[in-house]
Amino acid sequence: METNDQSKVAAFDTLFSTNHIQMLKVMLPYMDNQTQKSLAVYIKFLELNYTIEYYRKNPYPLCGCMERESSLDMKKMCTELLPYCTEDEKRQIEQIRSLLQGMEMYREMSKTMELMKDFMPEAASFSEDHTQSGGNGFDMMSMLMNMLTPEQKQMFDLFGGNQDAE
Numbered sequence: 001m002e003t004n005d006q007s008k009v010a011a012f013d014t015l016f017s018t019n020h021i022q023m024l025k026v027m028l029p030y031m032d033n034q035t036q037k038s039l040a041v042y043i044k045f046l047e048l049n050y051t052i053e054y055y056r057k058n059p060y061p062l063c064g065c066m067e068r069e070s071s072l073d074m075k076k077m078c079t080e081l082l083p084y085c086t087e088d089e090k091r092q093i094e095q096i097r098s099l100l101q102g103m104e105m106y107r108e109m110s111k112t113m114e115l116m117k118d119f120m121p122e123a124a125s126f127s128e129d130h131t132q133s134g135g136n137g138f139d140m141m142s143m144l145m146n147m148l149t150p151e152q153k154q155m156f157d158l159f160g161g162n163q164d165a166e
Contacts, residue, residue, distance in 0.1 A: 008080075016051045075100050095151055102152035109144050 024043050028036055078097045082090055145153060 016047055016054060018046075018050060021046050021050070095155070098149065099152050099155040102148045103156065105147065106144050106156075109147070 021043060024039060024046070028039055028043070031039055075097055078093045078100075081093060085093060145156075148156060
């Protein structure tokens with residue numbers, strides 16, 4: 001786990017804890033098995049109680065424990081979640097990251113093709129004329145879809161990405 005990821009978790013844990021709760025955590029390994037179980041539950045109870053009280057006293061947004069991300073970066077968030085995942089969850093997150101990468105590539109290719117239409121309008125009209133008349137014209141959507149893996153295509157269709165083709 002990267003230091004930055006650890007610091008986010010530690011900052012959150014620190015915000016919703018007290019020195020006395022931290023002292024109980026230090027004492028935990030010195031206790032016998034049954035006492036450890038009871039103390040662990042008691043520590044979680046104290047943290048929950050402290051969190052509820054914290055939000056009663058401070059109804060404003062949570063900002064003290066870490067800097068808020070400027071925008072939602074799903075790929076970055078997926079990467080930061082990986083150290084906490086089981087093997088099955090890691091595979092699922094990797095599929096999501098792969099889908100996000102494929103969608104990003106699709107968007108970039110679409111932008112590029114739009115720019116190409118501006119520079120070569122005759123090629124764009126040739127493509128549209130031949131596609132509509134059943135010819136073998138250049139079909140951008142087919143080209144871009146062929147660049148995706150089968151899993152990416154399935155996820156793309158699942159999220160309604162192929163609505164124009166219907």
